[in-house]
Each structure stands twice: as structure tokens, then as C-alpha cells.
Amino acid sequence: MPLFIYNSLSRTKEKFEPLQPGFVSMYVCGPTVYGHAHLGHAKSYVSFDVVVRWLRQSGYRVKYVQNITDVGHLTDDADEGEDKITKQARLEQNDPMEIAQFYTRSFYEDMDQLEVLRPNIAPAATAHIPEQIALIERLIKSGHAYEINGNVYFSVASFEGYGKLSGRTDLDAHQSGIRVGIRSDKREPADFALWKKADDGHLMKWNSPWSIGYPGWHLECSAMSMKYLGETIDIHGGGMENKFPHHDGEIAQSEAATGQPYVRYWMHNNMVTIDGIKMGKSLKNSINLKELFKETDPMVIRFFVLQSHYRSQLDYSETAIKASKTGLEKLRETKRRLQEQKPGTGVFAIAPFQHRFAEAMDDDFNTPVAISVLFDLSKAINAALDRPEALSEASRQDVEAFLDRAGSQTLCILKPDNLFSDRDSKESVKKFDGVMTILLELRAEARKNKDFALSDKIRDRLLEAGIAIKDTRDGASWSVQS
């Protein structure tokens, strides 16, 4: 069953065939680190995390590079405005590099909570200035870039096919959108900066053959992608809002420099919206993940994100999150029941579910359908467990193996053990388990003596403490509420 990926460049689903059999090179645009991550980052990086995980499940060796943009780019037009990181540094009365480091760590903390695997290489833009300068030199030599007054610009007219990703190929149209009246030494308004001379007071700056300055925004991805993954990479991912100008700029400067195709499959994920409006830092409607995690289990957020397709907009609301929470709890409960059941004789065929799950994932990573397969499975398993014959040990193991691969390894919404965090030691878990066993025994005794006031009190008080009791045919079980 081959994998199909929707390629933003061709606007069709294409059969995935990496450049080298068995090996996938993948680059995803990372965050600009001048603030805490928000729900939009969660959607993006959870989506690409599942892409990486499924490729690995499918047997590929994946080299995953995701940059950290720690060069401050401008808040405004390409020629005006203050650098974002410098601005944040001024607001926090801090050094720009400390700002970048602080928010980089914050980003990974949040991603860890969401079970997003770290990239194999996470290159920082500031650590690759020489590579970026070398790429500019290459472009100047080949006549695709020019230097004026210490600034270097990419000549858009020199690259045929500029704008092919976004569909913006009419250069005259570019000009109409550009504000008049700003002073610029560009030859053409559509040309974009590769190197900018630093103004007085600009804090993040480096030496270059042209001026003391800083690199253009699009440049770092091209330079670092080439350095770690080669001139042609298999997959490049990013947010849709970056198709133009960022990704079209990357294509132009990369392909102009190498003469090789830059990316084989472009993947773009859609936005998170609130009441239909895009969530964005600059729009001041973004939902900070650290705040969100105070009330909502990060796994619920991950599940919520994966319940919609990565190319669809995802509309945030508290009711939607709550629905996801209840839904995820249902899947967890089935998994728990399965683990706790006493071996029976029933035979359960897992193959059709495996097949449907793989089919969904191979169809451009259709996680909502993949999750619906898990719900169908949940229903079938619960029904089987309700029957006296239950599941044989062999069948139970088959189902658990599938749940581990699909739910834990691929979607990563059902962790192997979600009762306690990883920080809790095995010893304390064991002790807690012992205490719970005693409480359940006391409650069972009370019920046997028809002392329902006591048994209900135990149940109610435990629920207040965040532990739910369920009476099953095989006795009571308990679980921690998320």
C-alpha cells in the first residue's frame, strides 16, 4: 500500500517516492523564538511529528531537521521596522541571545508535553552565518543577486518560475501590493533581501563581505537545509501562511544557486482559528500553550489537533476541547479494560482495523479517519469484553500490539502508561497501587454488607481526589482523572 502525499507545489496527491530508497530527508520551518509557543505551533509540530512517526513506522529512515530562527527579523516591511527579538529584548530589558535561548527552551518544554519528538538536528540560524554568507556569494557569482550600499538582494527577474508555489507568478502584480513611498535601493520592488546592513543600535549583527549586518529571513532555511540534507530534499513542511513569500523565496534562491530542484514534496499545514479568525501572535488572540496546559491535559490537545486533517483549519473552542477530552477518555478506558481483563476464549480479528488504519495514514496522513478506526475498534473491543467469553490471551495481545503501534507509536495519543507522569518513580507508583487495593477491598466489604453509605462515600471522596471507581463484572477498577 503506497503512501500518497498532497504536494502543495503540484496541488495534487502524489505517490511518495524518496530520492534514495529507504531514506527520507525532511525539513520543517521551526519557530521564531521571541515568545512562548501557542496552539498554532502545537497544530503544526504535532502534525509533522505524526508525519515523521508514520514514515518511520513505514520503515523509512528519516532525517528530520527543524530550525530555530533566532536571528531577529523585522516586525514590519522588509526595509522598515524593528527586529522582533531585539524588540522583545528591549521590553524584557534583556540580551537578545538570552531571549532566544529562553524561548527556545520554552518551546521544547511545550513540545515535550505534547509528545512531539525532537528533530534529529535543530540548527540555529545564528550558528550558521558563514553558510548563509557562502550561499549569498554563490548567488552573486551566478548573477542572481546584487549588492548595493552594503545590502544584498535576490533578483527575482533572474529566476524563471519565481512564485510557482504560491501561484504568484505575475511580477507586475507583486508591485501593486508593495507600499509606495518607502525608500529602497532594490532594482525591482519584488526583489528580496539576502543580507541587510545593520542600522545603528541593531544588536544582532555579523561581519560579511558587504557590511556588518544580518541575513535575510528566507536564507537560513535554504542554507541549513542544504548543509544537513543536501541540495534536493524529499519533504519540506511549514505553515500555509509561509508559502509566500518565505517558501517561494527559498525555492528561488536555492534553485538559482544549485540548478537542482530544491524540494520534492512541499507540505503545508493549515491554521488554528478562533471564531473563524486565524490565531496569531501579532493578532493578540493566540492561546499560550503553557496557560492551556494548566487546565487541559496536553494529550487532549494533541488528540484535538489530530482529530482534524493537517490541511484543514481547526477551530478552537472550549466545547470542542471538552468533546475531545471525553472522546480520548473513552479510548483510554477501552485500553485499560483490555489490560485488566481475565483471559477468555473469544477470538478477535484485528487485521481489518490494522488495514483501515494504515490506509488512512497512507492517504496523506488522514489522522481523523485513523482515529475513527480506533473508535470503531474501541466499540468492537468493548462489545467483545461484555460477552462472557471475552478475549483469548492471544487475541488480547494482538489488539494490544496494534494499539501500541497505532495509538502509542504513530498518533501517540495513548501512552503506554498514562496514569502517572514519567517523573513519578516506580516505587511510589507501587505504593500508591497498594493503597488503592486496600481502599477497594474495604469498599467491596462494605458493599457485601450492604453498607452502601460507606461504599458510596469511598467512591465519592476518591472522585473528589481525582480518582474514578468503576464497578465491573470482575470487580472494581480505578483510574486517575485527567
Added chain:
RNA sequence: GGCGAAGUGGCCGAGUGGUCAGGCAGAGGUCUGCAAAACCUUCUACAGCGGUUCGAGUCCGCUCUUCGCCUCCA
């Protein structure tokens, strides 16, 4: 204005021609000391108007509406 995407039931959200998405919420039932969970049954859809077709959320056209990009942005 230019480029691109989308409008599905109370809510979220799949589905590119021919029984069914799925989740949440609602209703009825089974089970239970009661609850919870689970299971069974069940009610609300494809923005509008034309067209193609034996047959259309699904293809085509028009209209209306929404969103993204054209400034930094996942």
C-alpha cells in the same frame, strides 16, 4: 485589486459519483444496590440556483458568505 482555500446535522470533524464516517451533545433501552462506564436503538446534513449523469456533499457554471496570503507569523 491579485493569488490561494473553504462553506457538511446542536457543536467538532471525515468523505473527489452508487449501503455507513467518527467524536461530543440529545432521546429511549439493557446492565447496576445506586452511580459511572459499557453495549443496543434513535433524531437533526451536505450555502443557494442552474447544468452534466441512470445516479452528485462528491464533477461543471453562476451567486452569496467566510478564511488565508500579498508586511513578521506554525
